Amino acid sequence: MDYREFFSQFRYLSERPGIGGRIKVYPEDFVVIEDPLPSILEGRKHAIFLLKKRNWDTMSAVKEIAKRAGISHRDIGFAGTKDRHAVTYQYISVPAGAKETVENLRIRDIELRFVSYGRFIKLGHLLGNRFRVIVRDVDENAFERSRDVIGELRVKGGFPNYFGYQRFGEKRVTNHLVGKLLLRGDFENAARLFLGAHSGEMEGDEARKHFWETGDVERALEEFPNFLRYERTLLYRYRETGSWRKAFLSLPLPIMRIFIHAYQSYLFNLYVSRRIEEGLPLNEALVGDIVVQVKEGIPYRDRTYRVTETNIDFVNEKIRHGQAAVSGPLFGFAVRRAGGIPGGLEEEILEEEGLTVDAFRKLPKPMAEPGGRRELLIRPIGMTYGYIPETGMCFRFFLPKGVYATSVLREIMKDH
Template structure:
């Protein structure tokens, strides 16, 4: 394992690469067409259901904004639209939406640039996050380091097949402004003012000077009316929050609640993602393997079954891991108390104590957000068979990942580059 030299990755808990081999460098997403994502849906077979299932293809659209615009053209609330996965903005993405009580002929009236919507079926139930078979990726990394490029690609492909740290990628925390976990942490603490000030007021260097000035001013003076006048019009969520505060001074909880419920929920779960990244990096620092279990490790099987490694079953667990039937996983806590079983569980408990966050904070956040934040297991290793092709200074990668796994986590293992060239 080799440590990442990049402060942003270290800050987000993504502290290691699987191998010490040199990266290929390069840049992701020179154009949206360089990053193609195709969602692999679960079977849809209920012609009489109230939910219309549509295939959405979009280019360079943020999903929440696309859904709002689709809802506006259909004349319905955006809350009647659901999806199984949140896809990248700077990409060409194909995914599925469920729309409650929308007739198929209404879809013909949706006309938005770089968006197509196609009816594919009906369902008795709405789509839910994670309710997909996986995602297929076709990615081009441009302007790579020319020296020994083919050999470096070959080495990275072997590592990706064997297993790399299954970090949550940069986009989980915000691409231009990686603040979602910080906002979520403030919500968990019940510090709603801090959450709003971070969401509106935390400036980052990749933003326009206009945006940075508006954010910094709000962080200093909390003047919602001035922020409303200064924030760029495309910052719809920040402006909605500022608008609420302008009419309801001091109601920071209300300002958070103007955000779409799914986005509000994602802010809190982003802090859980941050905890996972940090716990995984601490496991690596302790010299523990991604593929060889120790007593107390948790196992997640491909059918969803869970188990704990004991002295008695350790060899059997190792065999199951090698056969691809299960993976070592980290349990990310939520609103229910957790009994630690091994060293990695203890690391997670230490992280929670260091941040001053407990089960009762997740319970309070569950009531505030109206979403249950239960604990969840996530595998510590990601492995995939990558079809890699070198053409001049460009590298094309094709691979498939399960739900909730990040293509950028695979790409960073190839590139070993500044995360800002991956957005």
């Protein structure tokens, strides 16, 4: 199953026809510019660089920079991962002593420009990202159709805030399924899926297919290409310990958490889609909903309050003025649960999945997830768009951190 088939289960909010087309035909069609927190420039222990990359994922770029500079990749900080099939601009921090070495690096499709001294940049140290996206292979009606969809969603309060396909895998849509197996304590089948699932379209698929069929670890270590480094780490650790649990715990923390985060994201998407399907409002709070505060278009997901019979009119007035947003659950052991009809829907989804939130607590400590809340709708800030003859539609907009441009475009394109 590819990502288009996977995403077809999630409902569109808009009912107008889409423009179709294709994104990311060329890396230059998808430009991402990070807006960092100003606080990254406080301090002197780290050198802050603006990293421009093309056809690199963030982790691979960071590891290559670290290797060439003779430092550990753990000493390089960044605020968020960026698309591979794109041209992206983001800020990284390196130890101040490595400034000159990094400044003099020459790596294909990577540019590094020293900005200032500052602090170590951690995940989340950003306000959001600016996007410029070209949608190709559309006809001359694309502008009017875009206008119709965007106008309809403006009335409905925004775009569904689905997690994008990058969260789950483009060719191998398995990250959330691995996460579900880990939550059930089934490390063996989680490993089998992570190592053996194959699409038939990717390098290394033959080796994955052999492992799926045989479970032969020694053969896999001979056949898995070196670029599948996390898979090889898992295999080596299993050979050493005989434990798939210990093998998973040997992975770098961000990789280990990808699977749990993907499953949380899947459940959130399911909640948004089910709410649309059942005719429950996304832009109006119901009694029992949990609402997040919004300031100047940026949601503050750690500032939440429950909707009651007493405050519902006040809350919905805040929502209408863009100062609050209805939220959905990122399930975890400490997630603030909704009540009323929204709470019933949350419970229904957990029951269908055969889970309780306590499962997130029983994970090995590095994987344990407290959970949180996420706004159901997002309003792209400063959205402009236009048709470029012989090229396609060009969209420009800003999104807060953690929001996917591909999910905004999905509503406009109706391609999956």
